[in-house]
Amino acid sequence: MIGVAMFVCGVLAVGAAFLFLGLHLRSGSAIWVSKASLVTGILFVGFALVSLKVYPGAALASSSVQQSVATVSHATGAMTGMTAMGRSPTMGVASTAVGVTDASSTALSNSQMKAQNQMAKDIMNEKGMTPKVLQDGTKQFTLTAQPVIWHLYQSRNVNDWGYNGSVPGPLIRVKVGDKVEIVLHNELPEATTLHFQGISVPSDMDGVPTISQKPVAPGGSYVYQFTVTPDMVGTHAYFSDTDAGTQIDAGLHGVLLVDPAEGKQYPDADVDALFELGGLAVDSSPSENVFTMDGKPFPNAPQLTVQQGQTVIVRLVNNTAECYHAMHLHGYTFQVVAMDGHPLAKPISGNVVSLAPAETIDIRFVANNPGEWMFHCHIMDHMMNPDDNVDEMGGLTTYFHVVANSNESGQS
């Protein structure tokens, strides 16, 4: 830029000099020198003016474009930074989630909305789907992927896709030694598959379209079969692995809990509760802007009630297609006792756990501090529903109610 300016100035100055020369000499005898100087001067000045218009203009324009590109990339970089951690698991890659459309606000009756809230409570309380038991003892679960109108908050209903009419899909609870068959029926308008995160199933049961299997066409079915082995014990996610960015956030996700052959995974727990975190995009948002616990954003997210003194296990599953979550419990220090279903040899204490998409974390605490304690994602725009007024709580927010014992009070 400076080089061009110097060049233009130089040419202008030289041109000006020739003009002065030409004008000064006019009265002299060397009239041809005068005329030549004038012409040269005019040519130089003219060239300089043209350069001024073309080059500095171009230089200015390109430098400002570069600056605005730089600004945009900084903004993107900042967004990517936040996006990389707070939103997308891959650095800098734009969201692939396609949002859900609104359904009519009167599409669901009050009793239907209540029934959906009860489904969310049943997920929290780990009520598993009852399988059909076949002749040879195989536990057969049927999952039908189908459109479902799902209530979110206030008067907002959306056109979701869910398994068996619920989001998340039914809780599948099996134990070591079980022979399991999961029959997937596809009633969606596009192909789908089913993937179980964190368990080693045979390759053709893994649910990756074209790699593991041909994707299940609309109207088709596929049977996923595996035997439950000891390394599968724990909390796991399941979800569609076809057009997953769209299908997961449309509602095609759920939880698989595997218990040991005998007894419970956490025998000393008085309470064992599940909070599955979901996400979706509404209002044509390019990224997720509504977040759910067991399928519902606050205030419809289920709330947990325990008695003071009880030992509580909370299983967390991040079934959001894009976003990390940083889950924080008020009033307590808890221990992380398992990650992706695997027990930690030495539990790690804290009050915030970070979950990437598809991760699961089990935490444990003793409910010795009575009261209503908020349990929420600390990424603060995940605690809001779109259209929120200031501080209308929403999204990934719920409460743990620790009921005081009648003959105890205060902190221990």
Added chain:
Amino acid sequence: MQMPQPFLSIRTLLAVAAAGTGLLGAALIVSGAVTVPTASAAGGSANGVAVHSATATLTDAQIEAQNQMAVNVMNEQAMQPKVLADGTKEFDFTASTFQWALYPGKTEQAWGINQQVPGPVIRLTVGDKVKFVVHNDLPEPTTIHWHGLAVPNDMDGVPDMPVPPIPQGGFYTYSFTVTKQMVGTHWYHSHYDDDFQVDSGMNGVMIVDPADTSTLPHHDEDALFVLGATKVDGVDPENAFTIDGKSYPYAPQLTVHKGDKVLLRLVNTSAESYHAMTLDGYTLTIVAQDGQPLPDPEAVSVVSIAPSETVDVTFTANQTGDWLFHDTIQGNLTNPDDKLDTLGGAETVIHVK
């Protein structure tokens, strides 16, 4: 006989020179290589180019005083309480709005405690009885939540659960006894309109020591780096990142001596952003998370820290030099309006002498 006219008189030469200089100057200004400094370039200019600032109401002395507050936060200079007759430590918090200089040329309106971002460092000992009298001079209600502390439910600072938020012009007294559960690096922040209020500055750090500090591992240096974020010029999401309330180059720099065992307490007060911190030239050992000691320390190069987490790391300063302590999330290292993409945001320097 007349004296012959000189081919080029002095006057002509001077005229050409003047014209040439004038044209040179004009061309340089037009091409943007030089700009006329404007009155709005408060706090100086960045890289020789005048920077538009939001409101230019802080003097250089005020900016310097704020940068010193950041140094005090880094050095964990704790607020002195008023000690009541029964030994209760009483802290006076006033939440208000004020001008805060983030980086050269950028001053924003902050919402914070006692006119600083982050708020005052609070240092307590197990057994202390404490009272925080929080006055609300903000344009909307607010609360204080003591993140990581198992306080009684009515001291927890969540609006209406069970106590209503502090109205404008009102106050609330948070009181509790410091227990063993509370030992470690924690923080406090508003829980009302929190996505906005916390990023505007309504946050601060609390460090709790055990009753017997001889049980703590010894360190030659104990420093605090609060990793923050904010949104400048109404942009969403967060686009300005801070250490102890300031973006580079205003962020405080730490000096330690060769051989020092150094403890760094990292607190992520950002409403939305993760940070991933590294110290060039060094391995960092994670010794505690959310104030809780790790069962086994973990040696890392990069410390990933989610919004609201606290992480304590140690290193031994065995290499002299000037070492960059910075976010590896590159987008967190720029200041908006920074034309030349030099250092900015969540980075600072640790000098080992």
